[in-house]
Amino acid sequence: MSKYSLSTNEEQLLAQLLEEVKLNTRYFMGYPVSKDFSYAELMPFMEYPMNNLGDPFVPSTYAVGSREIEKEVVRFFAELFRAQADDWWGYVTNGGSEGNLYGLYLARELHPKGMVYYSEATHYSVQKNLHLLNMSNIVISTQDNGEIDYEDLENTIRMNRHMPVIIMANIGTTMTEARDDISKIRQILKKLAIKHYYIHADGALSGSYSALIEPRPAFDFADGADSIAISGHKFIGSPIPCGVVVAKKSNRDRIARSVAYIGSMDTTISGSRNGHSPLFLWYTIKKLGVKGLKERARHCLEVAAYAEQQFKAIGLPAWRNPNSITVNFPEPDIRIRQKWQLAAENSWSHIICMPNISKNQIDELVAEITAVKKQSLAPV
Ligand SMILES: *Cc1c(COP(=O)(O)O)cnc(C)c1O
Secondary structure, X not given: OOOOOOOHHHHHHHHHHHXXXXXXXXXXXXXXXXXXXXXXXXXXXXXXXXXXXXXOOOOOOOOOOOHHHHHHHHHHHHHHOOOOOOOOEEEEEOXXXXXXXXXXXXXXXXXXXXXXXXXXXXXXXXXXXXXXHOOEEEEEOEOOOOOEOHHHHHHHHHHOOOOOEEEEEEEOOOOOOOEOOXXXXXXXXXXXXXXXXXXXXXXXXXXXXXXXXXXXXXXXOOOOOOEEEEEOOOOOOOOOOOEEEEEOHHHHHOOOOEEOOOOEEXXXXXXXXXXXXXXXXXXXXXXXXXXXXXXXXXXXXXXHHHHHHHHHHOOOOOEOOOOOOEEEEEOOOHHHHHHHOOOEEOOEEEEEOOOOOOHHHHHHHHHHHHHHHHHHHOOO
């Protein structure tokens, strides 16, 4: 391809886009994405068509990939999420949504006549996935903090006791980072004597650091989850969206199908799979280790506590869920929302104190909100 080149215009366009991306990254506080990574050491891999076609645990004839590294990443999270030593499996996905889709797919194969229960604060992609899988489902109401309403859940399951129960639990909801308590959900199932059930944990937002904080929220395999999905580009950080899904190997075995063409098993949602993203996740996991990741989580929580306090200091009724890095506050002026890329719903907005957010940035945002407030209060 080297005898061809971009025109000056096209080169300019790229340069301009790069400047825009840099600027927008600087003012980016409303979505849960880490921006503090540096993967320069991995750049040589960008020269190769890395593809982890098929099941990571079954070798493929296609050998330009990172399966060994991918397995290490899955092992790391399986252990972090206290999966039974001989009964875990998983793969690096294209993101949390794919991991959730996978969990639901496994649940449906195990319980084709099951009813899916999930709270109204559940990520928007789940409804679409339920539609794709054609699964019956019921939305459960939430408490004010965004956590599932256990009473409504219990009453609703009671009315459908003849059907297997499939729970999509939120481990950090999109808007308020509320965590549904899987041990409480298990108690309800026990009380109602439900024999057939499946619990999937949507840990896209806080699954990866929930295992690193005290007190440890009830969300993992030891607490009763059957599968857990996380996003890799959120807490860990990756230039390409990605995620990890961990499930019980015994369940995955029920859907495995061997495919001669790839010399592997067709156990994943997509055929060709990103062979680069496992490298990014592996790199951060290895570099930081559990100790470094814990420190990373502690830092986020500290900045979140600081932000909550600073918002309150200027008279805003800010709040956050226990041990969460999402700080909720009344929706600010549209100019501020656009600049800092802040989502809003029902006149509430939030910032998410990802690892790269500093107290200085919080100060800057708070100063701008104060300035706009003064402006709008000034006599015309
Ligand atoms: C981000 C998020 C998702 C979707 O994950 P992607 O990685 O964007 O596909 C699902 N659920 C929750 C709670 C999330 O925060």
